[in-house]
Amino acid sequence: MRVLVIEDNDDLRFAVAAALRGDGLAVDEVADLPAADEALFVTAYDCAVFDRMLPSGDALHYVADLRRAGRTVPVLFLTSRDRVADRVDGFAAGGDDYLIKPFAVPELIARVRNLCRRAGTLTPPVHRIADVEIDTARRQVRRDGVLLLLTAKEFAVLEILAARADQAVSRAELIEKCWDEMAEPGSNVVDVLIAQLRRKLGDPPLIDTVRGVGYRLVTGSDG
Incomplete structure (x- = not known):
């Protein structure tokens, strides 16, 4: 945010x-x-x-x-x-x-x-995507009941993706919402963070790359 x-x-x-x-x-x-x-x-x-x-x-x-x-x-x-x-x-x-x-x-x-x-950007307070629970109030993420240790920035990006589950979110929007004006939009900060987030979330993978657009968090129904 x-x-x-x-x-x-x-x-x-x-x-x-x-x-x-x-x-x-x-x-x-x-x-x-x-x-x-x-x-x-x-x-x-x-x-x-x-x-x-x-x-x-x-x-x-x-x-x-x-x-x-x-x-x-x-x-x-x-x-x-x-x-x-x-x-x-x-x-x-x-x-x-x-x-x-x-x-x-x-x-x-x-x-x-x-x-x-x-403003409508952080509801609902708890997102459940497949076996992942994202608690925006406690700032905690669990997968299959296991607490994951995310950085504040990783949580912020995951929160945006969860709010738009199964929809593509552009790199530009992630930069806009999760980084301040000091970030360089042309840099690979989003891609690097997504790679870190994928490693921490583990398998099966939940974050898809949408070619030419950005990323989406899949619910499991089609991914």
């Missing part, structure tokens, strides 16, 4: 992005609203995390404009403004969640993932 973090404090932005990446999310970072506007124009994000008060303006007004324009990206306001009236204003402007600084990192991750689920 891909998340945009908008925060002008460099240290906090880095910490938030690192925490989300550590949980397997792809994260792009910007420091102001003009950069956020550009990022949201070119990329379909599953969630955007906005510091509310930025040097370039109050993100509340920016999000309200997004909603008036019909933009539906889920938004989490991350702010030190802790009055009830502030939280009400955030929701009224179109925010989907509101987290007060200082915050606990596990709570931030849980809230971001919840917003990604609202």
Whole structure:
């Protein structure tokens, strides 16, 4: 899943992005609203995390404009403004969640993932493909009851394939959803990761290569 973090404090932005990446999310970072506007124009994000008060303006007004324009990206306001009236204003402007600084990192991750689920990209919470169980809440994968040790990135790719089981998912889409803007779309990062994932999933193989397109996770009914 891909998340945009908008925060002008460099240290906090880095910490938030690192925490989300550590949980397997792809994260792009910007420091102001003009950069956020550009990022949201070119990329379909599953969630955007906005510091509310930025040097370039109050993100509340920016999000309200997004909603008036019909933009539906889920938004989490991350702010030190802790009055009830502030939280009400955030929701009224179109925010989907509101987290007060200082915050606990596990709570931030849980809230971001919840917003990604609202976007329709992580449901159902447990995927069962053949003898593989993919638990998106616990971030665990089992095959024939045996727990598999996947990296965060491997889990992220498998999660996308499972959500689209028996459908071809392009390399470009996997890059878009599972890697941030630092990834090189022309590189072989997807192919290398798929090879690793196939080894860990074992036999019989579940991931097919769709020539000229990308990959698909087969349910077993036709593979």
